[in-house]
Amino acid sequence: MKKKKYKNKFLDGSKYINNMQKNQITTINEKYNFLFPRLKAFITDMFLLNMPILYITTYLLLDGKDDFLHNQFAISLCETLYCFILFLFFVTKGQTPGFRYAEIMLCSNVDINNQQRPPKAMQTLIFILVWLIELSFFLWIFLFIRKDKKTLHELISNTKIVYKANPAKQKYEEGKKLYDKYKDNK
Numbered sequence: 001m002k003k004k005k006y007k008n009k010f011l012d013g014s015k016y017i018n019n020m021q022k023n024q025i026t027t028i029n030e031k032y033n034f035l036f037p038r039l040k041a042f043i044t045d046m047f048l049l050n051m052p053i054l055y056i057t058t059y060l061l062l063d064g065k066d067d068f069l070h071n072q073f074a075i076s077l078c079e080t081l082y083c084f085i086l087f088l089f090f091v092t093k094g095q096t097p098g099f100r101y102a103e104i105m106l107c108s109n110v111d112i113n114n115q116q117r118p119p120k121a122m123q124t125l126i127f128i129l130v131w132l133i134e135l136s137f138f139l140w141i142f143l144f145i146r147k148d149k150k151t152l153h154e155l156i157s158n159t160k161i162v163y164k165a166n167p168a169k170q171k172y173e174e175g176k177k178l179y180d181k182y183k184d185n186k
Contacts, residue, residue, distance in 0.1 A: 044098030
């Protein structure tokens with residue numbers, strides 16, 4: 001029986017793929033497409049890290065919203081502090097609180113013995129600077145064009161985002177299973 005060939009809709013250069021390769025590509029994209037976890041991590045980090053900085057600056061250091069909006073120095077200082085906190089989290093653990101909640105980790109693309117290591121300081125600095133440029137000029141759309149779903153800041157900084165299970169969530173799931181088993185035995 002002759003295998004049916006499908007036209008490749010991905011940007012990998014080949015014109016046709018067979019059915020088995022199509023299923024593998026779909027599985028890989030589903031497994032490594034971290035679009036939703038990235039969005040979840042971004043929103044979580046904005047609320048956990050950036051909002052307190054903005055609140056303290058707006059209401060404790062300045063006289064309110066209007067003063068904050070007209071003070072470009074305060075706005076840039078808040079964003080610099082936020083990026084510095086992100087930098088510290090990424091260099092030390094490879095995860096911000098949002099990344100940990102979303103169960104993803106930023107690691108260096110050059111892995112020794114397939115170990116997931118946090119990126120080096122220079123990689124993290126490039127990652128954050130290019131990320132800011134991407135957000136400013138709507139370049140994150142690059143993610144949807146590439147087959148491997150890497151963003152521009154990952155490519156330039158030579159980093160990647162990988163899955164890393166949250167140990168607290170695992171313990172919670174284990175405890176929940178034990179509780180359900182105990183409840184059923186009663």
